[in-house]
Amino acid sequence: MLSSRYTFIYALLMAAVVVASNFLVQFPVVGTFWGIALGDLLTWGAFIYPFAFLVTDLANRQFGPSIARRVVLAGFVVGVTLSFLASAPRIAIASGTAYLVGQLLDISVFNRLRRQTWWRAPLAGSLLGSALDTLLFFSLAFAPLFAFIGPNEDFAIQSAPILGALATEAPRWISWALGDLVVKILVGVVLLLPYGALMNVLKPMPQVAPAR
Template sequence: MSALRSDDRSPMLLAVAAMALVVVASNILVQHPIQAFGLQDWLTWGAFTYPFAFLVTDLANRRFGPAGARRVVYAGFALAVALSIYFATPRIAIASGVAFLSAQLLDVAIFNGLRAKAWWIAPLTSSVLASALDTAIFFSLAFHCGPVLGDTTITGMLGVVGIADDCIALPWQTLALADWTVKLAVAAVALVPYGALVSRMRRWEDVHGAA
């Protein structure tokens, strides 16, 4: 898919906006552990919003194909990182950007390889595997305050380029484990709106194709 049809432009802009909204909201909420029931060392509010980024990617892949889905990922990535630097912190924006780009491109590749299977296999498999990669990269970069390269910390690297940013020390290993568990649950639940929206897409395509 080298060029967008005119009737694809608005849906793609909507997908990019939805992607950026989900990621920015998640980058704000991930800084706030859930205090109830002793979950502060295990879970942040961002765990409940970020998995919907994979829903957006998978719907874009189904509608526009892998090339179009990658366009949504790249545009959403740029917009989300820029907004996250302002609304969250530079460190979280960078960690989110690296994790987001790696995981979403993996999601596109896995989804495209499985798109001919039963309707639920591609979105579920791609979300499970890509969210594991996303979780590992994001939490280790965002909340690990110790050295990452020799004696160099991420905060120190940011300082070299003139960005003042303190590390928020959180128990990132337990947060990552609980976050991925929630992502698995949300990925399963998201199959319901995914199936409904894909059904609507197919009906629209049938009508559009007949017109």
Template structure:
């Protein structure tokens, strides 16, 4: 979790130049969605309490490292957005966990992503003159695509984790 968040806090400072998307995406859009994947796998395997612990530890370590490796406003905005978005993800996932296998990770990641994106981009880039509204829209679109795309690996991991192991 810490690696994903720190890498994302560094990557979000760089616009995604290929295909003329610098006004719509940063490199962080391609790393941060993995944090929801990690949270959901943790929640599925060890429950909401364990997932919250991963979020709190990830938050603490990532904020400290991000403060050293990224701009202070990015580190602060990231910490706030991470905590709010991930805890929402854990709560929603836990409420939906007994429904279809795909519903909890998809809905929890989508709602967590919306909140995380709104909090982060507003706190990090409002009043900077940077094209942050475009970045927020692009970032959210990528997060939602990842939420869908990571359903197959989520299902495979859960099936693999449930198989009994030889001693």
């Protein structure tokens, strides 16, 4: 069946995004920008993860929320399993939890807005999903409150200026979370371009509610 084949393809893409972002989130960006140490703001995972929302939204547009949830669940199982091999267990647990909750929120928001202007559903879904995902991931992965999940990384709890420029200092993982969210928002906006380009290729199936 067409839906089964596409579900498999979407699931593979999703798993690749999850594994790559889980691995790269352990590596801060090296360098400075306007005198700001990027390592206090960003990890490379922030640039990869927004593609997960693109995959989910395309599946939702083409096959509806039911198939999109299957893609998310398939990506969750495969991605988290492989992530335990590619990253620390606490990172994998935090990523799996944040991923699942954030993606399901994205599906719900997208489905509510799918009949509106074409960019509103994917943009709103990805922004809200990214915000929740970032909050859950960095809290579970690095906050001392959740140390029972696994050992923390010493460099993640060292103090660093928030956003690299403000006088107030906080654990580095909080600065990472803020920088991560900003990048996710920017990348999410940019990914509207491939979403729009694929709209005429991946058209909704007859049984799916129209999406502009």
